[in-house]
Amino acid sequence: MKRRVFCLLLMLVMTTALFSVSALAEASESASAPVFDLEQGTVLLNSGYTMPIMGLGTYSLTDEECYNSVTALLEAGGRLIDTAYMYHNEASVGRAVRASGVPREEVFITTKLYPNQYDNADRAIDEALRRLDTGYIDMMLLHHPAHNDAAAYGAIERAVRDGRVRCANVSCYYIREIDRFLPKVSLAPALVQNELHPYYQDSRATQYLQGLGLAVQAWYPLGGRGYTERLLADGIIREIAAAHQKSPAQVILRWNLQRGVAVIPGSGNPEHIRENLSSFDFELTGAEMEAIRNLNRDEKHDWY
């Protein structure tokens, strides 16, 4: 009897594992690898849409500061804006985009659902659309893994099918999280947004995600508020910046771009916003890329 139960259990485990592996393979097979273009400053996503690889992060920017920062970005030629329900500034982002005179189809807007919205994700997507008031959302992310994330992602998939959202994506999904998540969804994400900077490079997860055909985008690309000063003062970064007559921030952003990682530096300072956008007119050498690679300390600056 015991043996029969054991065999049944074994069969169940094997069937589940086989199903997961084939769903994972399906997700990666259906995905074509993202095509990164440093000349154009864009990446062609597996969803078929082109996304700028340099944008503006709006975490902690309040109403007018957010409006002014998005305006400065668009005036300087930047076209990618990252916001979230949790940043409470989607309305300011939408207002600045509408006031800019830049055609809607030239702007790429990313927003996110927070776990406390996952149980009512269809409604949350409609509310984000109403707050942004930009017709559609280019990219909708799940902000964090959670027990009900696959169901919430299903709502984003429905929004992709009816054109309210263009790409479905996730954030804070590392190897374990993405392996658990992919077998549960039918539309492969186009992008994963994770913490990445010279002190936390997470090359293993980054390469793993890229290998699955997903674009990777760095949050906290400059280390995150409270850590930025220390990172920008790093001796190696400053030396490389001086050699190229660029700023330490530009060197860090450029390093990520050259390793195929898109960036969304946060800033409420129009000068910094313009400076960050100007990270395309120089190239780090192999030795400089290696020197920055050696700065990794596996030092994560946030818990998620």
Ligand code: NAP
């Ligand atoms: P960050 O980009 O690493 O750093 C922002 C800090 O860098 C600000 O204090 C900013 O100051 C400074 N800075 C920006 N450009 C600079 C420059 N050229 N020179 C000197 N200092 C400069 O951190 P973050 O804004 O928190 O993260 C980036 C974005 O990622 C966020 O805004 C958000 O959109 C996204 N994010 C996502 C998650 C997630 O869970 N998915 C988590 C965190 C963040 P000034 O304002 O003075 O320029």
